[in-house]
Amino acid sequence: MIDVIPIPAFKDNYIWVLINKTTNQCIGVDPGDATPLLDFLAQHQLTLSAIFITHHHPDHIGGIATILKDHQVPVYGPRKENISFCTHPLIENDMVSIQSWPVEFLIKEVPGHTLGHIFFYSKPWLFCGDTLFSIGCGRLFEGSPEQMYSSLKKITELPDETQIYCTHEYTLNNIKFAQKVDPNNENLNQYQHHCQILRAKNLPTLPSNLALEKACNPFLRCTNALIKKTVEDYCHQKFDTSVQIFAALRAWKDKF
Numbered sequence: 001m002i003d004v005i006p007i008p009a010f011k012d013n014y015i016w017v018l019i020n021k022t023t024n025q026c027i028g029v030d031p032g033d034a035t036p037l038l039d040f041l042a043q044h045q046l047t048l049s050a051i052f053i054t055h056h057h058p059d060h061i062g063g064i065a066t067i068l069k070d071h072q073v074p075v076y077g078p079r080k081e082n083i084s085f086c087t088h089p090l091i092e093n094d095m096v097s098i099q100s101w102p103v104e105f106l107i108k109e110v111p112g113h114t115l116g117h118i119f120f121y122s123k124p125w126l127f128c129g130d131t132l133f134s135i136g137c138g139r140l141f142e143g144s145p146e147q148m149y150s151s152l153k154k155i156t157e158l159p160d161e162t163q164i165y166c167t168h169e170y171t172l173n174n175i176k177f178a179q180k181v182d183p184n185n186e187n188l189n190q191y192q193h194h195c196q197i198l199r200a201k202n203l204p205t206l207p208s209n210l211a212l213e214k215a216c217n218p219f220l221r222c223t224n225a226l227i228k229k230t231v232e233d234y235c236h237q238k239f240d241t242s243v244q245i246f247a248a249l250r251a252w253k254d255k256f
């Protein structure tokens with residue numbers, strides 16, 4: 001039996017921890033800060049089995065050096081990013097299995113936010129770092145809109161039941177932008193209400209799920225006629241392709 005638990009870090013990050021309740025072992029995903037994870041391990045008497053890294057940003061890898069001092073565990077991360085702690089560099093379609101864990105993880109390369117960004121997928125869990133957020137997507141710090149668009153497409157090809165474990169609690173802000181772009185989306189309004197209740201209790205809005213994201217996340221809905229029109233009106237320009245809509249939407253969100 002495996003649980004997935006969020007440990008809040010910094011202002012709005014989550015370090016996701018997979019816990020194997022049979023063995024009291026765990027895997028930490030994107031530990032940007034060591035203290036919250038180390039405290040959690042001690043408090044729950046868990047043994048760390050491995051660290052997963054989605055991309056090289058400090059808020060995802062900053063805790064690793066300190067964690068490794070006391071826990072000599074393998075570190076799985078993207079081969080295309082130069083991360084010195086990484087003992088197991090990964091590329092597209094690699095399968096990761098961890099000793100004594102009954103699950104395997106499929107790796108996909110999802111460039112856009114950074115050029116080497118990867119995700120870890122084991123049905124139904126998706127650890128997608130800063131590629132897809134609930135009702136949003138990562139900023140294009142290194143990649144092109146074309147790259148990010150096809151990375152998001154790789155995510156939408158997963159089953160609808162996929163649970164989205166992204167790294168930031170940005171949902172309510174993302175919803176505000178989405179409502180501008182997609183004003184008549186009743187699912188979105190319902191989701192906002194749901195998330196407001198969670199945040200008022202200081203609970204995470206995550207994980208999200210892919211079916212909901214497909215229905216509400218404007219970055220996955222660039223072929224929607226109403227969204228296309230809203231973006232074109234905002235830009236005073238017509239667009240021929242959904243990648244162009246995506247690029248304009250991402251640029252709009254950057255300024256929102």
Ligand code: ZN
Pocket residue numbers: 055057113130
């Ligand atoms: Zn990042």
Ligand code: FE
Pocket residue numbers: 057059060130167168
């Ligand atoms: Fe981040």
